Amino acid sequence: MTFVNVSSTISALSPLQDDLHISSSTLVWVSSAFSLAVVSLVLSAGTLSDLLGRRRVFWAGVALFTLGSFIAFLAGSAGLLIAAQALMGVAAAAVLPASLAIVSHTFADPHERTGAISIWASCAGLGLAIGPVVAGVLLDQVSWHAVFLTDVVIGLITLVLTPLLVSESRHPTRRFDPAGMVLGTVAVASATYAIIEGGATGYAEPTIIAAYAVSAVSLVAFVRVELRHGDPMLELRLFRNASFTTVMSIGAVTMLAFVGISLLTVLYLERVAHDSALTTGVKLLPMFAAYIVISAFAARLVRRFGIAVTLTTGLVLMGGGAFALLAAGPFSGYGAMWPGLFVAGVGSALLVAPSTAAAVNSVPPLQAGMAAASVNMFRQLGSVLGPSILGTLVTTRFPRLLHDRLASAGVPAGRADDVVAGIAHGSTGGLTASLAHTVSLASPQAFTAALHQGWLVAGIVPLAMTVPTALFLRRRHTAA
Structure with a gap:
């Protein structure tokens, strides 16, 4: 299951x-x-x-x-x-x-x-x-x-x-x-949350840093509690x-x-x-x-x-x-x-x-x-x-690799930025026939x-x- x-x-x-x-x-x-x-x-x-x-x-x-x-x-x-x-x-x-x-x-x-x-x-x-x-x-x-x-x-x-x-x-x-269960859960949960959410928002965000700090403090407390528990x-x-x-x-x-x-x-x-x-x-x-x-x-x-x-x-x-x-x-x-x-x-x-x-x-x-x-x-x-x-x-x-390939194919830098941003948001409309062909080759190569x-x-x-x-x-x- x-x-x-x-x-x-x-x-x-x-x-x-x-x-x-x-x-x-x-x-x-x-x-x-x-x-x-x-x-x-x-x-x-x-x-x-x-x-x-x-x-x-x-x-x-x-x-x-x-x-x-x-x-x-x-x-x-x-x-x-x-x-x-x-x-x-x-x-x-x-x-x-x-x-x-x-x-x-x-x-x-x-x-x-x-x-x-x-x-x-x-x-x-x-x-x-x-x-x-x-x-x-x-x-x-x-x-x-x-x-x-x-x-x-x-x-x-x-x-x-x-x-x-x-x-x-x-x-x-x-x-x-009970203390070990709570501290262990908080330590692992906060670290896991930071790993998952940081991948989407960036690991330098204040909330991600705070989550890692909570995990570290909880982990130290968990170790102390577990070593003393019978x-x-x-x-x-x-x-x-x-x-x-x-x-x-x-x-x-x-x-x-x-x-x-x-x-x-x-x-x-x-x-x-x-x-x-x-x-x-x-x-x-x-x-x-x-x-x-x-x-x-x-x-x-x-x-x-x-x-x-x-x-x-x-x-x-x-x-x-x-x-x-x-x-x-x-x-x-x-x-x-x-x-x-x-x-x-x-x-x-x-x-x-x-x-x-x-x-x-x-x-x-x-x-x-x-x-x-x-x-x-x-x-x-x-x-x-x-x-x-x-x-x-x-x-x-x-995105970086796609931009580089578009640039090497002769696409102007500003236009390449627009294409990369559009693909990042799931949109490939509004392209000329020649640019659409270039993107159809560059996108799978970059990905x-x-x-x-x-x-x-x-x-x-x-x-x-x-x-x-x-x-x-x-x-x-x-x-x-």
């Missing part, structure tokens, strides 16, 4: 904007409200699942997610749609750590647990894969409203099956940590272990690159290749299908080659896949893209499940809920950073060049992560 919503919402953004007549800055929050809620509340929700019962919190999260999806289906304004996405984000914050903790508690043996977590991760990839395809069909046959009915159906089925198939479990001695929401002493910290970082880097590559590819297919939503979803399948299939075998690969080799290989493949996408030109065919998507998909499969299993296996069984919430928080933070950093890089570089810079960053980040992975990750970290 979580990942179906992520990928299907991205596919529906253009029809949404056209139908509701919303600005680009507002459109950012249609998908970002979900991410903000998840990353802010996932740690607290993990604690609540330990206290109240993992099945209970999971079931409540699914019910809330189903309600939010139905509200999104009925939404007739941007405000209501953003509120529905925020509600689904709150629900996803409960579903993600509770579901992972249920899986971890059900399988006590570390090897079996790693295999079960691989299946859990495959389901996340399945959601990412079917989201754009189903959304494309519904957008073509019905409207963007129907896109949100997919999770309503999944939710209703899950609400019926959960009491029948899932046993209840909770932490027997966990204590409530049963903290997040056991910060675990981060003294370089191996544990490396695993958390891998989780963030993986999702930064995975979601970032996906977003940039969608932008290329829709704005350069001019593919429909359904065609775009189908063309993303080499990445998502490779992720699903390889994730199912990730546990076996870890047992055979070790966690450090598996994760290092995954980082190299993900970085290599991003670099391979640089072969896609403004007028090239899909044949230049799918190999890079496939390699990135294989790399992500070697990262998501093994790093998740490494985090959960690194702590005693009673702390599985906390570890699950921690790794999900870092992964969701990466999911926010990917679109924010890479998307901002593309949107800021494109592709901007995307290349985004893919380049998406490749460098996981490759840079191979150094601490090779230095600090230890096999005993996952064999405790």
Whole structure:
């Protein structure tokens, strides 16, 4: 449900904007409200699942997610749609750590647990894969409203099956940590808000600076409270272990690159290749299908080659896949893209499940809920950073690159400024035939060049992560 919503919402953004007549800055929050809620509340929700019962919190999260999806289906304004996405984000914050903790508690043996977590991760990839395809069909046959009915159906089925198939479990001695929950939520929420909103308005704005200041102060207070608490929401002493910290970082880097590559590819297919939503979803399948299939075998690969080799290989493949996408030109065919998507998909499969299993296996069984919430928080933070950093890089570089290409084609500087400003606001009218032809050539070239810079960053980040992975990750970290 979580990942179906992520990928299907991205596919529906253009029809949404056209139908509701919303600005680009507002459109950012249609998908970002979900991410903000998840990353802010996932740690607290993990604690609540330990206290109240993992099945209970999971079931409540699914019910809330189903309600939010139905509200999104009925939404007739941007405000209501953003509120529905925020509600689904709150629900996803409960579903993600509770579901992972249920899986971890059900399988006590570390090897079996790693295999079960691989299946859990495959389901996340399945959601990412079917989201754009189903959304494309519904957008073509019905409207963007129907896109949100997919999770309503999944939710209703899950609400019926959960009491029948899932046993209840909770932490027997966990204590409530209200100060830690509040401070942790404020620290993460304010930083995430600054990252998302700063990408649209600029990071030097007073409100963005203030948000970062609130995050810093809250973070310092959170650390002090957690170190003194007898049963903290997040056991910060675990981060003294370089191996544990490396695993958390891998989780963030993986999702930064995975979601970032996906977003940039969608932008290329829709704005350069001019593919429909359904065609775009189908063309993303080499990445998502490779992720699903390889994730199912990730546990076996870890047992055979070790966690450090598996994760290092995954980082190299993900970085290599991003670099391979640089072969896609403004007028090239899909044949230049799918190999890079496939390699990135294989790399992500070697990262998501093994790093998740490494985090959960690194702590005693009673702390599985906390570890699950921690790794999900870092992964969701990466999911926010990917679109924010890479998307901002593309949107800021494109106008400059387009202006340069128009100038090199002989368009006067003042006229080039007017054309760039018009395209930035979605208008290409009022152009002479010759200028329209020049723009039709320069615009895809400039946009592709901007995307290349985004893919380049998406490749460098996981490759840079191979150094601490090779230095600090230890096999005993996952064999405790």
